[in-house]
Amino acid sequence: MATYNLNLNFVSLINTNxxxxxxxxxxxxxxxxxxxxxxxxYRLPSGNxxxxxxxxxxxxxxxxxWERFEFTAQDNHAAALWVLNRVxxxxxxxxxxxFSSNYLTEIVDGHFTALNVKLKRHTEGWQGVRFELKYLKExxxxxxxxxxxxxxxxxxxxxxxxxxxxxxxxxxxxGHSNKNFYVDRFKWESAFVRKFxxxxxxxxxxxxxxxxxxxxxxxxxxxxxLSEREYDFAGGGRNNVQYWGLTKYGPCETPRKAPKFYFVxxxxxxxxxxxxxxxxxxKTYPGRFPGMEQVFKVRFSDDAIxxxxxxxxxxxxxxxxxxxxxxxxxxxxxxxxLIDDEAETYYSLKxxxxxxxxxxxxxxxNSVIRNRSFEWFIAGIxxxxxxxxxxxxxKVRTQNKNDIIVGISQALGSVNNGSRRYxxxxxxxxxxxxxxxxxxxxxxxxxxxxxxxLADNLEKKLRQVIQxxxxxxCRVVLHCSFKLPKxxxxxxxxxxxxxxxxxxxxxxxILRINTDHEYAGYDMSQASLVPRECSYVSLGGNKYILWxxxxxxxxSVAKRPCAPLHVxxxxxxPQVTQSDRISILGDVSNLAGANWRGxxxxxxxxxxxxxxxxxxxxxxxxxRGLPVPSVGEFMPWFL
Numbered sequence: 001m002a003t004y005n006l007n008l009n010f011v012s013l014i015n016t017n018x019x020x021x022x023x024x025x026x027x028x029x030x031x032x033x034x035x036x037x038x039x040x041x042y043r044l045p046s047g048n049x050x051x052x053x054x055x056x057x058x059x060x061x062x063x064x065x066w067e068r069f070e071f072t073a074q075d076n077h078a079a080a081l082w083v084l085n086r087v088x089x090x091x092x093x094x095x096x097x098x099f100s101s102n103y104l105t106e107i108v109d110g111h112f113t114a115l116n117v118k119l120k121r122h123t124e125g126w127q128g129v130r131f132e133l134k135y136l137k138e139x140x141x142x143x144x145x146x147x148x149x150x151x152x153x154x155x156x157x158x159x160x161x162x163x164x165x166x167x168x169x170x171x172x173x174x175g176h177s178n179k180n181f182y183v184d185r186f187k188w189e190s191a192f193v194r195k196f197x198x199x200x201x202x203x204x205x206x207x208x209x210x211x212x213x214x215x216x217x218x219x220x221x222x223x224x225x226l227s228e229r230e231y232d233f234a235g236g237g238r239n240n241v242q243y244w245g246l247t248k249y250g251p252c253e254t255p256r257k258a259p260k261f262y263f264v265x266x267x268x269x270x271x272x273x274x275x276x277x278x279x280x281x282x283k284t285y286p287g288r289f290p291g292m293e294q295v296f297k298v299r300f301s302d303d304a305i306x307x308x309x310x311x312x313x314x315x316x317x318x319x320x321x322x323x324x325x326x327x328x329x330x331x332x333x334x335x336x337x338l339i340d341d342e343a344e345t346y347y348s349l350k351x352x353x354x355x356x357x358x359x360x361x362x363x364x365x366n367s368v369i370r371n372r373s374f375e376w377f378i379a380g381i382x383x384x385x386x387x388x389x390x391x392x393x394x395k396v397r398t399q400n401k402n403d404i405i406v407g408i409s410q411a412l413g414s415v416n417n418g419s420r421r422y423x424x425x426x427x428x429x430x431x432x433x434x435x436x437x438x439x440x441x442x443x444x445x446x447x448x449x450x451x452x453x454l455a456d457n458l459e460k461k462l463r464q465v466i467q468x469x470x471x472x473x474c475r476v477v478l479h480c481s482f483k484l485p486k487x488x489x490x491x492x493x494x495x496x497x498x499x500x501x502x503x504x505x506x507x508x509x510i511l512r513i514n515t516d517h518e519y520a521g522y523d524m525s526q527a528s529l530v531p532r533e534c535s536y537v538s539l540g541g542n543k544y545i546l547w548x549x550x551x552x553x554x555x556s557v558a559k560r561p562c563a564p565l566h567v568x569x570x571x572x573x574p575q576v577t578q579s580d581r582i583s584i585l586g587d588v589s590n591l592a593g594a595n596w597r598g599x600x601x602x603x604x605x606x607x608x609x610x611x612x613x614x615x616x617x618x619x620x621x622x623x624r625g626l627p628v629p630s631v632g633e634f635m636p637w638f639l
Contacts, residue, residue, distance in 0.1 A: 012143035018210040024056040042079040085112040137540025177559035259389035260330040318352040354629035359388035395432040407607030411615035433594020479607040482514035500573030514566040542569040548592035
């Protein structure tokens with residue numbers, strides 16, 4: 001395992017053990033109601049030598065019957081951050097505003113948890129940074145995350161979306177994926193530190209009687225590299241690149257039942273349908289994509305191909321077409337549908353065919369007509385069609401062959417009467433990324449019923465997974481979204497503890513994986529500043545930042561790398577060791593390469609990525625009044 005230095009977008013305080021003076025009152029019952037809106041609950045040292053410090057209400061203002069108390073930031077870093085958010089953050093806000101009246105600074109949500117600093121105005125919004133105070137446990141440092149943001153003016157209509165992507169550094173000025181994404185962000189973040197933080201000084205006050213000054217550079221952490229991803233194909237073939245492995249060896253598993261492909265289109269779009277067929281057959285762009293038969297080893301000619309014409313894009317026409325294909329009785333039918341650019345058409349057609357248990361691959365007419373750009377999409381479309389025909393293109397090589405991964409997430413939507421709908425679901429794979437199925441864990445319109453249903457069905461799900469795995473099973477790893485509510489996570493923990501506590505059970509681990517966070521890292525030894533693919537840093541305790549995408553060995557950056565993951569080891573039975581953690585992080589990284597939605601789509605582990613896609617579909621179906629399919633289908637219809 002190689003190591004290298006990584007600059008985290010975190011700038012620490014020079015003195016991380018400053019004194020704090022507060023007023024406190026001991027809490028008798030943890031459920032005690034908050035006495036004032038501007039107080040918080042934390043554990044602080046007491047005069048008695050107790051095993052654990054007691055809970056106190058703490059206040060920055062003197063209150064009758066409350067004792068004055070002094071502690072240090074290292075006594076309780078969470079309490080220290082609460083104080084800094086209320087004292088230092090507003091002070092820093094005034095410091096930044098003193099530079100120019102053109103700058104805008106906003107306390108996020110009014111709760112003094114972060115600061116949005118808007119520095120450069122554009123028609124579409126502001127370029128700036130988000131400043132958020134944090135504790136970096138790995139280095140025992142209190143400081144702040146500095147993260148570049150483009151703040152879109154959401155109240156404006158008809159904004160230039162391409163320009164927004166350019167100002168967010170996702171696109172370059174030519175409209176292509178921005179290879180300098182990390183360089184551009186680092187320039188803004190480091191400039192903020194130089195201009196505003198190096199000149200900032202918090203002078204002693206009654207609350208914080210010590211001077212507070214920030215460091216001038218970002219904190220450096222040691223990054224560790226995991227094993228490079230390698231993929232399995234037919235006949236024991238291996239390759240580090242999915243596409244080249246497929247073309248050389250063929251898919252690891254072809255469909256058990258020969259698929260029948262139906263092209264679904266309106267009569268006036270027949271010419272475009274023929275063009276689409278020729279491209280998928282490898283006749284149009286043989287150098288880019290030699291065809292379904294050559295790449296995926298499935299028959300794609302003669303009686304394996306059929307068509308179904310629709311009158312229009314109305315719901316009745318779609319339902320009629322779906323029944324037509326269903327009545328043909330083909331055991332493994334997959335529909336390739338040409339549609340317009342309307343979202344209603346996309347979801348309605350998908351729902352109509354899923355109601356008949358038929359997967360569809362929707363292709364937009366404009367994509368086919370614009371031949372120059374379509375050349376780059378055709379291989380990915382072919383991949384999704386093959387997977388919906390129940391083929392398995394590749395597997396990621398893993399040492400944890402007997403581990404099962406269960407991704408858990410939820411979708412929130414509304415039904416026709418306007419009430420809230422809560423749906424929780426799971427996506428199951430093995431450690432090599434092979435899709436095994438989707439299950440609904442809960443579907444309710446009330447919190448209470450939702451949580452109870454979730455607990456019951458999750459317990460059944462775990463027992464079924466363990467039973468199917470047999471004696472060879474080593475571990476079950478739950479990948480949970482960070483956005484799951486607290487009550488839901490508590491029930492997940494209690495269910496896992498109950499199942500794991502029974503005899504002869506495999507190790508069960510709960511991971512919380514966040515794809516939306518403020519951490520970034522920079523490898524200063526690379527011109528692109530991009531961290532290495534399949535590498536991680538420890539934030540301390542049970543938290544890590546993992547780069548599933550990044551610089552590959554001896555290769556330059558060809559596109560904008562995707563954001564890293566924030567991974568937290570939430571709970572495990574029995575307790576995970578450090579070697580267990582590295583092994584599990586390796587599987588998380590591997591599962592990013594198992595993504596069958598596109599070639600080289602190593603963005604997020606499929607346990608999280610597939611859950612998010614399913615959630616988006618369920619939300620759209622529900623809110624549009626479309627029939628919500630049983631998500632327990634055995635084919636990955638959501639690709």
